[in-house]
Amino acid sequence: MTRQMTGAKMVVQALKDQGVDTVFGYPGGAVLPVYDEIFQQNDIKHVLVRHEQAAIHAAEGYARSTGKPGVALVTSGPGATNAVTGLTDALLDSIPLVVFSGQVPTFMIGTDGFQEADTIGITRPCTKHNWLVKDTDKLSETIHQAFHVATSGRPGPVLIDLPKDVQFADGEYTPPAKAKVSHYQPRVKASIEEITDLVALIEKAERPVFYTGGGVINSGPGASQLLRELVDATGFPITSTLMGLGAYPASGKGWLGMLGMHGLYEANMAMHGCDLMINIGARFDDRITGRIQDFSPNSTKVHVDIDPSSINKIIRVDLPVIGDVGHVLEDVLKVWKSRGRKVADTSAWWEQIEEWRKVRCLTYKPSETVIKPQYALERLEALTKGMDRYVTTEVGQHQMWAAQFLNFEDPNRWMTSGGLGTMGYGFPASIGVQLAHPESLVINVAGEASWLMNMQEMGTAMQYRAPVKQFILNNERLGMVRQWQQLLHGERYSSSWSESLPDFVKLAEAFGAKGIQCSDPKDLDDAIMEMINYDGPVIFDCLVEKHENCFPMIPSGKAHNEMLLGDASVEGAIKSDGAVLV
Amino acid sequence: MSALRIQQGSTSHSAYDLRDYHAEVIEKHTLAVLVDNEAGVLARVIGLFSGRGYNIESLTVAEVNHQSHLSRITVVTTGTRDVIEQIKAQVGRIVPVHEVHDLTVEGPSIERELALFKVEGTGNNRIEALRLAEIFRANVVDSTLESFVFEMTGTSEKIDAFAELMRPLGLVETARTGVAALARGSHI
Ligand SMILES: Cc1ncc(C[n+]2csc(CCOP(=O)(O)OP(=O)(O)O)c2C)c(N)n1
Numbered sequence: 190m191t192r193q194m195t196g197a198k199m200v201v202q203a204l205k206d207q208g209v210d211t212v213f214g215y216p217g218g219a220v221l222p223v224y225d226e227i228f229q230q231n232d233i234k235h236v237l238v239r240h241e242q243a244a245i246h247a248a249e250g251y252a253r254s255t256g257k258p259g260v261a262l263v264t265s266g267p268g269a270t271n272a273v274t275g276l277t278d279a280l281l282d283s284i285p286l287v288v289f290s291g292q293v294p295t296f297m298i299g300t301d302g303f304q305e306a307d308t309i310g311i312t313r314p315c316t317k318h319n320w321l322v323k324d325t326d327k328l329s330e331t332i333h334q335a336f337h338v339a340t341s342g343r344p345g346p347v348l349i350d351l352p353k354d355v356q357f358a359d360g361e362y363t364p365p366a367k368a369k370v371s372h373y374q375p376r377v378k379a380s381i382e383e384i385t386d387l388v389a390l391i392e393k394a395e396r397p398v399f400y401t402g403g404g405v406i407n408s409g410p411g412a413s414q415l416l417r418e419l420v421d422a423t424g425f426p427i428t429s430t431l432m433g434l435g436a437y438p439a440s441g442k443g444w445l446g447m448l449g450m451h452g453l454y455e456a457n458m459a460m461h462g463c464d465l466m467i468n469i470g471a472r473f474d475d476r477i478t479g480r481i482q483d484f485s486p487n488s489t490k491v492h493v494d495i496d497p498s499s500i501n502k503i504i505r506v507d508l509p510v511i512g513d514v515g516h517v518l519e520d521v522l523k524v525w526k527s528r529g530r531k532v533a534d535t536s537a538w539w540e541q542i543e544e545w546r547k548v549r550c551l552t553y554k555p556s557e558t559v560i561k562p563q564y565a566l567e568r569l570e571a572l573t574k575g576m577d578r579y580v581t582t583e584v585g586q587h588q589m590w591a592a593q594f595l596n597f598e599d600p601n602r603w604m605t606s607g608g609l610g611t612m613g614y615g616f617p618a619s620i621g622v623q624l625a626h627p628e629s630l631v632i633n634v635a636g637e638a639s640w641l642m643n644m645q646e647m648g649t650a651m652q653y654r655a656p657v658k659q660f661i662l663n664n665e666r667l668g669m670v671r672q673w674q675q676l677l678h679g680e681r682y683s684s685s686w687s688e689s690l691p692d693f694v695k696l697a698e699a700f701g702a703k704g705i706q707c708s709d710p711k712d713l714d715d716a717i718m719e720m721i722n723y724d725g726p727v728i729f730d731c732l733v734e735k736h737e738n739c740f741p742m743i744p745s746g747k748a749h750n751e752m753l754l755g756d757a758s759v760e761g762a763i764k765s766d767g768a769v770l771v
Numbered sequence: 772m773s774a775l776r777i778q779q780g781s782t783s784h785s786a787y788d789l790r791d792y793h794a795e796v797i798e799k800h801t802l803a804v805l806v807d808n809e810a811g812v813l814a815r816v817i818g819l820f821s822g823r824g825y826n827i828e829s830l831t832v833a834e835v836n837h838q839s840h841l842s843r844i845t846v847v848t849t850g851t852r853d854v855i856e857q858i859k860a861q862v863g864r865i866v867p868v869h870e871v872h873d874l875t876v877e878g879p880s881i882e883r884e885l886a887l888f889k890v891e892g893t894g895n896n897r898i899e900a901l902r903l904a905e906i907f908r909a910n911v912v913d914s915t916l917e918s919f920v921f922e923m924t925g926t927s928e929k930i931d932a933f934a935e936l937m938r939p940l941g942l943v944e945t946a947r948t949g950v951a952a953l954a955r956g957s958h959i
């Protein structure tokens with residue numbers, strides 16, 4: 190069943206056939222034919238953002254909270270170049286996106302035509318793959334292939350560049366079922382030898398730790414379920430990267446908290462001291478490993494990953510297991526059960542972990558007069574616990590505090606820019622999440638500086654009635670930069686002030702949204718409840734302590750057992766060797 | 772460990788291999804990469820090398836199967852064993868890449884390069900150049916009264932050696948194709 194239609198119509202038809210319901214985009218000359226088709230149908234909702242970067246982040250938020258690929262549409266030239274940051278963000282965090290960009294007509298390519306950019310060249314290194322479609326007959330197959338590539342193997346963003354004449358021309362539409370099968374079929378099942386070897390290691394380990402990452406979440410809710418089963422059945426402790434929070438519930442008995450540069454003391458010490466490390470869907474990022482030479486010196490390391498290039502890229506592992514996390518966990522459970530569910534005695538290990546926990550590394554100095562950012566998040570957590578809640582963040586101290594102080598019980602509930610660390614991610618992402626989950630509470634935990642980077646999206650939030658809550662921890666500082674300058678650059682605070690900030694309440698009101706400001710800890714609970722209960726977008730300007738530092742912290746180039754503990758150590762909460770404090 | 776069972780040089784598995792780990796030794800490997808012959812595919816491969824800081828010593832590319840639109844890229848690269856493994860894994864995950872073969876570890880292979888040398892000279896130098904060309908089985912493909920163009924195929928080392936000899940005899944210009952390589956034997 191093939192049909193003749195214009196390229197522009199094909200785009201819309203292919204999106205429908207791929208089950209797409211929402212497209213984030215911004216029009217321009219080179220994509221007008223597609224916009225014309227969007228106008229003439231009602232199945233696909235187009236969300237007009239206010240900047241193309243936001244279209245990509247919104248699509249990321251949509252994708253990460255639903256597990257479906259996010260779709261965005263931008264025009265040629267500046268539309269495409271504005272999308273580059275978002276594409277790079279999605280590439281580093283393995284978020285499936287299909288992005289369409291307009292292009293000058295094929296006969297003008299290479300002539301420096303109006304709004305021409307070498308979009309394929311520019312986006313080649315920041316997409317998983319990209320295509321310039323020059324022939325309308327090939328367009329629909331290319332789109333189906335794009336969805337396949339974006340979502341299979343290690344997910345990622347892909348881009349299709351659409352010259353305007355290709356959108357106008359007629360061609361034959363191929364439905365997904367008729368499309369050629371792609372040779373791109375990454376292996377999802379690990380070999381039985383790999384599985385059996387992993388099970389044998391599980392059976393013998395005395396000081397094991399699961400180290401999980403975003404790959405578990407990308408593998409789908411089933412993978413998180415299997416992870417919970419395996420962790421609880423073995424009784425092993427588990428820590429997770431920033432990207433993997435929620436795959437295992439924060440209330441679970443094996444949970445150690447997040448690891449890494451601002452991870453929990455017990456999590457990092459467990460990584461350092463374990464005899465078996467089982468990395469599932471994480472990639473030994475430098476924010477996780479600290480100094481490579483001293484990374485977990487005495488452990489046997491297993492790495493489960495769908496991407497072979499992640500294996501031995503940074504840390505040499507003893508047992509690579511190449512496959513999809515869900516498939517691998519299923520097989521491991523099967524084999525482990527069939528061999529009698531054996532585990533060694535890990536009680537001494539747990540006792541050690543309990544000792545580390547006593548450090549209470551998240552301790553901070555409370556205050557009666559100023560709102561501590563940690564306190565603000567503790568209250569936000571307490572007041573939203575159990576709600577149908579999604580959280581996005583910007584990038585900075587607030588992001589790390591959010592990871593430390595908010596608890597996630599389920600996957601796909603936590604959206605943050607991990608790999609690229611993109612300030613400006615959180616607000617548009619929150620809109621993408623909210624549009625996918627209209628009835629849920631969606632909060633963007635923001636820093637004032639990051640939030641300003643995409644503040645134009647207030648217009649989008651208002652237009653689409655996305656009642657996103659912008660919870661800004663306003664320290665009037667580029668806080669994370671200031672912290673590094675304090676600790677590493679002799680307290681020379683070079684350009685880390687947030688000068689000339691807007692009045693956030695008036696700003697909200699200017700867009701027709703609600704603004705709330707809070708500066709007194711005593712008012713905080715009521716203010717947060719007011720934010721939650723308001724039916725519409727809210728900018729919550731939470732004036733917090735300006736010079737708070739985020740601890741624990743492994744300074745760059747230090748090892749896991751060289752964490753700075755900050756107030757927890759100042760308070761004398763740590764009784765053991767001071768060597769760990771540096 | 773199952774790593775023991777991972778075929779050396781296999782790309783469907785991991786970058787893992789069990790040979791001794793000498794982090795500092797720089798090795799030279801010849802990789803054969805089969806790719807879809809689509810626009811930009813070479814840029815993808817080269818972009819990966821430059822973007823991730825890998826070396827390219829030599830690179831050749833041409834379509835080898837017209838029906839299935841497959842091209843073969845032969846790239847000679849250098850790096851530590853870890854880097855070579857990483858290169859193979861990174862190249863292997865480029866979407867239009869079908870296969871990556873490390874000819875240096877997958878068994879015996881043959882490597883050939885074609886070169887053209889322009890040598891200017893008269894008198895004894897000219898005679899000596901011609902004599903050496905004969906020894907090296909280089910063909911004369913163009914000649915004037917003051918110059919020859921020699922054509923030669925062989926390993927890169929042989930071509931290097933010939934170029935070295937021609938230099939004092941009036942070598943003025945060289946063109947080389949870069950390495951093409953195939954595994955020996957009947958298997959593919
Ligand atoms: C686009 C971008 N530019 C610069 C940085 C570097 N950077 C990381 S955190 C940070 C400060 C963020 O300030 P704010 O949003 O107020 O958060 P805070 O750390 O104060 O909580 C900066 C500038 C970045 N991550 N992203």
Ligand SMILES: [Mg+2]
Nearest residue numbers: 636637666668
């Ligand atoms: Mg700030």
